[in-house]
Amino acid sequence: MEPEYAPQNVQSKRLSHQGMDSDTPDEDDSFDETDIKNAAIQAEIDCFSQLVTAATQNRHLNSSDISNDDQCVISQAIMSKLDEALEMTTFSDQEITTSSVRTSMPSHSRPYPPIHRSGIIHDRDRPFAEYGHLDALALSQQNNFDLNGIENDQRRKLNMKRMQGKTWPITCWSDVSKHVVLDEICRQFNGERRLQYVCVASEKDSKNNKTHLHIQIITKLIVNKKCWFLDEITGVHCNYQITNNDVARNEYCTKAERALLLAETDVTKAMDLIRKAMPMEFMAHSSWYFSTFNYVRLQSQRKKFENMTSITKQYVWPLSFPNVSTDLAIAMNRWIRRHFSRKSRAKCFILIGPTRTGKTSFALSLPGLVNYFKGRWNLDNWNSMARYSVYDDIGWDNFEKMNYPSKKDLLTQNGLTGATDKYRHSTMINVAQPAIILLNPGKDEGSLTAEAMTKEAQEEAQYWKKRAFIYRMKPGEYFYRRTKQNDAGSSNSSLGSNEERIGHPNEFIDSERCWLQQ
Known part of the structure; x- marks a missing residue:
């Protein structure tokens, strides 16, 4: 019985076979058994494909239109397609995660x-x-992998490319x-x-011996040379610098030596020399040169200060102050004797007095x-190598406002203390010096001498009472007596004939003469 309804372009197998037989009645003898099976299979595939296509196009199909055999085959075909789609989806996800390697590796299903x-x-x-089933460690142990590169490093040293040269500067740290x-x-x-x-020189580092x-x-x-020929005798890996151009290397050493000599007194001039003489080196390693030159300058200053037996000063205590007030001199000598030479925990000296009395x-x-x-x-x-420190005309409560480190760190020989400055990174300074603080009476004293009203202020006052030597100058006390000429107003004072001056005596006459000659 023919089906009452069939989807568009879909026919049953029987109709399809009848149509084939009716169209070619004289060609039955030309088909053998294999050809008949292949044609039947192809017809079934076309039929199933048309059924699936009709279903995807939302066409309604009654179950009575399809035989039981057709339903079984269609179900198997759909399940096979779903399995293939799921497998391909899984493989596509793996392709996304390994997209960087996909171009160089063949794809697999x-x-x-x-x-x-x-x-x-x-x-x-x-x-x-x-x-x-093995992890990385077990895999490396089983196959003797050199994960740390120890053997490879030794092999590189032994198999180093040949070194050729006439001049061999070599350095190393060896005993x-x-x-x-x-x-x-x-x-x-x-x-x-x-x-x-050939020359071999040695120097001893005082820091690490x-x-x-x-x-x-x-x-x-x-x-x-085909190997590191001095590593075995020295016991370390030396730094080999080989060159065939002796003139160029000697010129390089000469410029470096000149720069180091300049750095002992002026880092800026040393940097300018490197910039002009070796511009490529300056561009590549300017920060390294700057740090090295600063180190050289610091060491030069340290040696200079260590070898300096005396420093010429304008005034020397007490010879330059023969007229100092008696009580003032006694107080100064007491602090100098008890605290100026202390290596640690020295009391700072706070001197409060009016201007023009010789405090500075x-x-x-x-x-x-x-x-x-x-x-x-x-x-x-x-x-940090100074003998002592002086803070002049800085209000007691203004130290932190003016960017100074904490007074408790700066004035009490605190040792290594953090410090910073405008546009500068924080650094460490060694506060090992006794300190002298010079204050004018009144506003500059601030909380140092004010009455403590809170518990915090009372604790602060007690701290400085223990850690500071405070002396307030009495009326009429001075370090040296000023002459009447010095005590007079600035409008009436005049420059003495023997007094040190700037400029030359005839500078106004010379200036007038140049102007008249224009």
């Missing part, structure tokens, strides 16, 4: 690592089957005697046959280099 791990092991899954190194160099270079010049060897070798002809002259007259500060904090003016 099966995922890796394999999901189904039974049956025949394919070649692409064999690494996982053999090593997938081996320089005479032993010299004998080894002469042995390897066959002594006078190849060597034109290690010996730094400096080796200079100049050969008569270009010599080939006294403070700068004590022996040794002085850190002198007036106004805002300037980190560049700090010298």
Whole structure:
């Protein structure tokens, strides 16, 4: 019985076969059994494809239109398509995560690592089957992998490319005697046959107590070396700098030596020399040169201060103050005797007195280099090797406002203290010096002498009572008596004939003459 309704372009198998038979009645003998089976299979596939297409186009199909055999085959076909779609979706997700490698690796229809791990092991899954159960450590131990690169590093040193040169500057940190190194160099270079010049010098680092060897070798002809030929005798890996251009290297050393000499007194001039003489080096390593030159300057200053037996000063206590008030002199000597020479925990000296009494002259007259500060904090003016520090005309409550470190750190020999400045990174300074603070009476005293009203203010007052030596000058006290000429108003004062001055005596006459000649 023919179906009452069939979707568009869809026919039953029987109709399809009848149509085929009716169209070619004379060609039955031309089909063998295999051809008949293939044609039937192809017809079924076309039928199933049309049924699935009609279903996807929302066409209604009654179950009575399809036989039981058709339903079974269609179900299997749909399940097969779904399995393929799921497998391809899984594989696509893996392709997204490994997109960076996909261009160089062939694509596979099966995922890796394999999901189904039974049956025949394919070649692409064999690494996982053999090593997938091992972690990185077990895998490296089983196969003796050199993960730390120790053997590779040794192999690189042994297999280093050949070194050729006539000049061999070499440096290293080694405790081996320089005479032993010299004998080894002469042995390897066959002594006078190849060597034109050889020098081995050593210096001792006072900080780590290690010996730094400096080796200079100049050969008569270009010599080939296939290994680090001094590592074995020194016991360390040396720094080899080989060159065939002796003139260029000597010029480089000369410029570097000139720059180091300049850095002992002026870092800016040393940097300018490197910039002009070696512009490429300056562009590549300017920060390193700047740090090195600052270190050289600091060491030069330290040696200078250590060798300095005396510093010439305008005033010297007490010889420059013969007319100092008696009580004032007694108080100054008491603080100097008890605290000026202390290495730690020295009391700071706070001197309160009016202007024009010689406070600053006294403070700068004590022996040794002085850190002198007036106004805002300037980190560049700090010298950790100074003998003592003086803070002049800075209000007691204005230290922190003017960017100074904490008074408790700065005035009490606190040792290493953090400090900073405008446009500067924080750094550490060594506060090992006793401090003198010069204050004018009144507003500058601030909370130092004010009545403590709160518990915090009372604790602060007690702290400075224990850690400071405070002296308030009495009316009429002074370090030196000023003359009437100095005490007069500035409009009536005049420059003495023997008084030091700036400019030359005839500068106004010379200026008028130049103007008239224009």
